Amino acid sequence: MENRIEIKGRPEIELLVDKFYDRVNNDPMLSPIFNDQAQVNWPKHLPNMYDFWETLLFGKAVYKGFPFPKHTTLNLRAEHFAQWLHLFNKTVDADFTGVLADEAKSKALNIATVFQVRLGLMPAAIGVAAK
Numbered sequence: 001m002e003n004r005i006e007i008k009g010r011p012e013i014e015l016l017v018d019k020f021y022d023r024v025n026n027d028p029m030l031s032p033i034f035n036d037q038a039q040v041n042w043p044k045h046l047p048n049m050y051d052f053w054e055t056l057l058f059g060k061a062v063y064k065g066f067p068f069p070k071h072t073t074l075n076l077r078a079e080h081f082a083q084w085l086h087l088f089n090k091t092v093d094a095d096f097t098g099v100l101a102d103e104a105k106s107k108a109l110n111i112a113t114v115f116q117v118r119l120g121l122m123p124a125a126i127g128v129a130a131k
Contacts, residue, residue, distance in 0.1 A: 006098035017049045020091040081112040
C-alpha cells in the first residue's frame with residue numbers, strides 16, 4: 001500500500017476509472033451487465049466516466065448527462081450494487097489515499113444507495129440511514 005497516490009486531478013481520476021472498470025470487466029457478476037445487457041461502448045463510456053468523477057470530486061461542470069435513466073432498463077439487483085461498490089472501494093483502497101480517495105468512496109456509496117432506492121431495490125428509509 002505504500003505506492004498509493006492522492007487524487008489531485010484528471011490523471012488520477014482516469015487511472016482510478018480505468019483500474020475500476022478493468023475489475024468490472026473481469027468480474028463474473030458485473031461484466032455481463034455492462035457488456036451483454038448494456039452493451040457498453042468502452043471507448044465512449046470511459047471518457048464520460050472521467051468527466052463524471054471529475055465533476056463529483058472537483059466540482060468542475062465537465063459531465064453532461066443523466067446517469068440514472070440508463071440503468072432503469074437493466075436487470076439490476078441489490079447484489080450488483082454491492083459488488084460494484086466492493087470493486088470500487090477495493091480499487092480506491094489499493095491505489096489511492098487522502099481526502100479525495102475517501103470522498104470518492106463516500107460518493108460511490110451515495111450513488112449506489114440513491115440508485116437502489118429509485119429502482120425500488122431498497123426502501124427509502126434504509127437509504128437515508130445508509131448516508
